[in-house]
Every structure is written in structure tokens, then in C-alpha cells.
Amino acid sequence: MEFVIEPKPPFDFQKMMQRLTVTGKTHVLKLNEQFTEYEKIIRIEEIPCYVKVVSSGTVTNPILNCKAIPLIGRVSEEAVKKKIQQLFSTEVDLSPLYNHFEEHEKLVGVLQRFEGLKLLTDTDLFESIVKIIIGQQVNLTFAGTLTERLIELAGDKVEVEGSTFQVFPTPNSVAKLEYEDLRELQFSQRKAEYIIDLAKLIAGGNLDLESLWSISDEEVLQALLPIRGIGKWTIECLLIFGMGRTDVLPAADIGLRNAIRQVWKLDEQPSEEEVRMLAQDWTPWRTYITYYLWESLNQTPVVVDHT
Incomplete structure (x- = not known):
């Protein structure tokens, strides 16, 4: 089966794929050199399926061309589409996040750097x-x-x-x-x-x-x-x-605390309680702000020529 998904923009497929190579999470999937194609065997309703997702759009007008082949049994196109939407967070609209924090002294730079980077969740x-x-x-x-x-x-x-x-x-x-x-x-x-x-x-x-x-x-x-x-x-x-939940704050996480120390230019790493205080106005986007702060530590290279 083949179908098209149009994610809610901005949606940077290349940044999402490139992040997998930076974090080493490529054991059971295949990516092309341009970070525009994703292939993996995914279980959908207990049926193993070969899934290929190809990005043919832009960050502001994203298009995903999807192909799925059940390896045994049958699975509906609706179930496959729902799974891919979940995996790639296609239905998450990040524009309210960017709009709300566009004048935030500390976060605006981080959010601009990773604009369009959505969660690519694990397949099960x-x-x-x-x-x-x-x-x-x-x-x-x-x-x-x-x-x-x-x-x-x-x-x-x-x-x-x-x-x-x-x-x-x-x-x-x-x-x-x-x-x-x-x-x-x-x-x-x-x-x-x-x-x-x-x-x-x-x-x-x-x-x-x-x-x-x-x-x-x-x-x-x-x-x-x-x-x-x-x-x-x-x-x-x-x-x-x-699960791709959008409002989770792992306040005790050392990586998050290190990132906050760096971005906020603090003398010491903040405590878990200080992180919770600092993040009071992050709801309902605590996951994505955390995610981008983590990424700021990884120094993820920026893919060019993709807008």
C-alpha cells in the first residue's frame, strides 16, 4: 500500500533523521545519505510490516510519501497511517510553542536553532x-x-x-x-x-x-x-x-540541568526543584523545550539546503 501524509508544519524531516545518526539509534533502520528516506520493519497490530517513508516536501510544506508491505497477514491502511503519524509526530503543531516563546530571552535561540525538529518515537x-x-x-x-x-x-x-x-x-x-x-x-x-x-x-x-x-x-x-x-x-x-507525550519534565535529568546551566549561564547546575520552578511557564510544551535543550548539548550539526 502507498499513501501520502502531510505533517503539520514546520516539520524538518532531515533534522529528525540526522539526529538518529548522532545518537546512534540506527541499528534496525536504514537511512539514505541525504536523510530523506527512512526504512524499518515495524509491528502494526502485531503484524510485522516493512515501512518506507520518503520526504519530498519542505520544512514549511512537508510531504511524506509512505509505503508499507505486511510481511505476514493483513493490516489496514488506516492502521499503518495512524502508526506513521504517531512515530513521526506529524499531527503535533509546534507553531504555538514557537510563537509563545519568540521573545523569551533564554529560549528563543534554542527554539530557532531546532525549529521543525519533532519527536521520532520508537516503534513499540x-x-x-x-x-x-x-x-x-x-x-x-x-x-x-x-x-x-x-x-x-x-x-x-x-x-x-x-x-x-x-x-x-x-x-x-x-x-x-x-x-x-x-x-x-x-x-x-x-x-x-x-x-x-x-x-x-x-x-x-x-x-x-x-x-x-x-x-x-x-x-x-x-x-x-x-x-x-x-x-x-x-x-x-x-x-x-x-509515547510522544508533549508535556513531560524530567527535572532530575542531569543532561537537562547541564543544558539549563549553559543556556541560562548559571554558575552552578540547578537542582531538580530549581528546574521545576524555572519551567513553570513551559506547560504545555515541557517535553519539546526539554528535548531542544538536550539537543543543544549534543551540538547536532545543521542540515543545509532543505527549506
Whole structure:
């Protein structure tokens, strides 16, 4: 099936794709050199589908040409379209954010620099939460290495359109692993336990991640906090990078606090409480302001010739 999606502008597809290369999150997807094409195997209604998204528009007049091929079974075009809209945050209108803060002394520069950069969320919540757990207390490079090793160990490989794609493992496949299987890949004992035990909860029917879509941020927190290895920061990152929620403030995050210190030119890193005070007027855009502040630390290169 093929169809067109017109995201709400501004929408900078190239910046979104380029960010994936900066953060090393390209293990199970393919991008072209111009950052205008995205290909990945995505599960939609439990059906694995090859999805290709090509940007043919501009930042102010964005157009996404989409193609999907179910690898088994059937899936509706409506379901595929809804999934792609969710993944690429196409229906999020950022213009009110930019308009509201266009005269903000500290934020205007950051918002202008990353204008059109929307959240590209993970394709399923299990993939998202596992990658967040892997990233706890390690640098991006090593987290990427561990993620790649897990995919090699427990994921599948499929051939589509003449290319080989790796597929992120399912909860069922991870639940069959032993802790030692991950320890041999340089996972810590705790992370091995957290990831495999989480997979067993899902595979055994004791945790339904899909049910989280219909509840509030606070309810998601309360649902996941009792699970070993999943703290508040992990859940806040899941809300942002897994679910695309737009008003999440991970005030304790060291990266956010470092970015605020830099942008506000503070002598010391602000405390969690000071971040909350500072961010009182960020609602309902706390996620995106946090996201852009994080990006300001990464010094993401700017793609040119795309307006």
C-alpha cells in the first residue's frame, strides 16, 4: 500500500533523521545519505510490516510519501497511517510553542536553532523501554553497542525489497533468554535481570504495555513504578521517546540541568526543584523545550539546503 501524509508544519524531516545518526539509534533502520528516506520493519497490530517513508516536501510544506508491505497477514491502511503519524509526530503543531516563546530571552535561540525538529518515537513500547534501561548510567556509544548485541542475539532478520533488515526482538523472544546470555554480551547483572524479567511479565500476560496509551502520564507512572528496574526517569523517557507525550519534565535529568546551566549561564547546575520552578511557564510544551535543550548539548550539526 502507498499513501501520502502531510505533517503539520514546520516539520524538518532531515533534522529528525540526522539526529538518529548522532545518537546512534540506527541499528534496525536504514537511512539514505541525504536523510530523506527512512526504512524499518515495524509491528502494526502485531503484524510485522516493512515501512518506507520518503520526504519530498519542505520544512514549511512537508510531504511524506509512505509505503508499507505486511510481511505476514493483513493490516489496514488506516492502521499503518495512524502508526506513521504517531512515530513521526506529524499531527503535533509546534507553531504555538514557537510563537509563545519568540521573545523569551533564554529560549528563543534554542527554539530557532531546532525549529521543525519533532519527536521520532520508537516503534513499540517494549523496544523503547528496553533501550532506555540499556542507556541507564552508560554513554550513548556503549548503549548503542549493547542494543546492537541484544538485537543480534534475540531479533530476527528479514529480506525486503532487496535489503536485509534486523528486527528488534519481541518480549517472547527476550523472555526465553537466561541472564547469563546477556552477561556474556557485557550487560550488567542488574540490567540483564531488569530486561528479561520485564519481557517475562509481558509474555506471561501480567503487563500490557499497549494499555498505557489510553491513560494519563501520572497513571503510566503509577502502573510502571512497581516494576524492578523502572524508576521515574525511565518512565519519563518512555513518555517522551516511546509515547510522544508533549508535556513531560524530567527535572532530575542531569543532561537537562547541564543544558539549563549553559543556556541560562548559571554558575552552578540547578537542582531538580530549581528546574521545576524555572519551567513553570513551559506547560504545555515541557517535553519539546526539554528535548531542544538536550539537543543543544549534543551540538547536532545543521542540515543545509532543505527549506
